[in-house]
Amino acid sequence: MTRRRWAAAICTLSFLSVVPAAAYLKLGTNLGNRTVTLRWERFPIRYFVTNRDVDGVTAQQFQTSVTRAFATWHAVPHTQTSSQFAGFTQASPLRGDGATVLGYQNRPDLDRTLAATNFVIDTVTGEIVESDIFFNSTFLWSTSESGTTGRFDVESIALHEIGHLLGLSHSALGETELRAGGRRVLGAEAVMFPIAFSAGDISDRTLKADDIAGISDIYGTTDFEQETGSVSGRVTKNAAGVLGAHVVAFNPVTGKLVGGFSLSADGSFVIAGLEPGPQILRAEPLDDGDIESFFDASLTVDVNFHVKFYELVVVVPRGGGARNIEIKVTPK
Amino acid sequence: MTARFERAARAAWLAIAVIAPPVLAASPAAAQPRRPPPPAPSAGSWEIGGGVVWIRGVDFGEHTAELTRNPGTGTGPFDLFTTTARLTEGVGFQGHLAVYLSRSIAVEGGIRYTPPKLRIHISADAENAADQVADETIGQYVFDGSFVYHFSHATFSRGRGIPFVAAGAGYMRDVHEDNALIETGTEYHATGGIKYFFDARPRSHRFGMRGEAGFSIRDGGFDFEDKLRTVPIVMGSLMYLF
Secondary structure, eight states, X not given: OOEEEESSSOOOOOOSEEOSSSXXXXXXXEETTEEEEOBOOSSSEEEEEEOOOBTXXXXXXXXXXXXXXXXXXHTSTTBOOOEEEEEEESOOSSOOSSSEEEEEEOOTTXXXXXXXXXXXXXXXTOBEEEEEEEEXXXXXXXXXXXXXXXXXXHHHHHHHHHHHHHTBOOOOOEEEEEETTEEEEEEESOTTOSBOOOTTOOGGGSOOHHHHHHHHXXXXXXXXXXXXXXXXXXXXXXXXXXXXXXXXXXETTTTEEEEEEBOSTTOEEEEEEEOSEEEEEEEEOSOSSOGGGTSOTTSOXXXXXXXXXXXXXXXXXXXXXXXXXXXEEOOO | OOHHHHHHHHHXXXXXXXXXXXXXXXXXXXOOOOOOOOOSSSTTOEEEEEEEEEEOOEEEEEEEEEEEEOTTSOSSOEEEEEEEEEEOOEEEEEEEEEEESSSSEEEEEEEEEEOOEEEEEEEOOTTOOOOEEEEEEOEEEEEEXXXXXXXXXXXXXXXXXXXXXXXXXXXXXXEOGGGOOEEEEEEEEEEEEEEEESOOSXXXXXXXXXXXXXXXXXXXXXXXXXXXXXXXXXXXXXXEEO
């Protein structure tokens, strides 16, 4: 199962389900009639790096960048994750050999895929037991501290893919425009946004509020639950639920943005991991990327409505939730 | 109380003192004379009052929901939408209880409640969403203590009016709508005003009204920034002195 990141267009395959009752998107899988969040249960995550140099990046430099990206996720407060570099290997990623491997593969056939992550999971518990990440050496890469024009930054892309490795799906916190040859991102406020910034950019080496809320929702300690809160409610159109609406919570005091989705037919959404305080809620159609980047292709997502702000300031309590919010959108 | 009135009062007491002994001597079984309570306010007097309070609002300024811009598509952050926030003025209730340490000085404790609205105007959406004003009510409570100084030598209207100044500090509790969140802080205030008694005659019990204006300095509570906020405050009360 893979998550792919495209340089200019989204075409991520979504074999996994998304888990409702969460902000951002968490990866999940259907076990019988229930959906289980994918997560690692055993730490540290031991990973290997393919011992292969590519143009401009040695295996050692690659490993150093990847290790920094892991450390960025592990440094999120009130979460418990860890990893350990186990050594270089001759094995390539995406083999399903029981070892978590990160490395390059030359895949010119995937001419818009920078990198992809796959999983091996325990189909009884949902536990992730292996996850490989491949970086497409068809593209030019860099590990330069300040980035290199025309080359994609290993650490930035690794941070996105390791987010998948840890169990996060894509965030829709971004704006794009359609151009000849695909979609171009104008701005994003989540490392987990599915479309990469231009080559040479290194701004995705830093996690955003949406990423932090997402990883904290999966691996957060009780401190996290006590110190943050949630908003929940429904997005409706003509009194019926809207499936797949993207709901963004903006805290005007801190400037932080965290997104979530209405993930059921009645339009229910939950955004967790919010700092206590006032929030502005904005509902928008999921029109800044291919639907398949976020949801299973079998879902019928409604994108036929206008962007709408909720008419009240929503105050998120500490350790609790602001509930029964209804954002009434209108058809286009 | 005027100086002339004080001289008259002293003369009256002197007359009573001179006349009383013979009366007491002639009638030893009679009840002891009760000294009339001093006219209020005086040391030991109490004052209770309550009324309305107005406090000016606070502008919290503009706060934009920003996305990190993809280089090559422009400069600066990509603005998703913009908000302009303001805490509206608040009109509420207040009450106080004071005890006089002397004719001029009193200490008092009080409570104030005002319910301003946090009003956020949302505009300039990147996808042309209609502008929206979102709001919520914040219940602001202040439990405070003050020193009050009365200018006893500057009374007017035959002793009915007394100018005063007050200053103190308090505990501030801002309660968001539905008790969703409580934020606390410290409040300092300095006011000046006039107490006006309805009856000019000095009595131990007096009714009157009190008006004052000044500044309230807020440190903490609900705010967009960690800074002191100074806002004008006006209060009017009915009061009972005893």
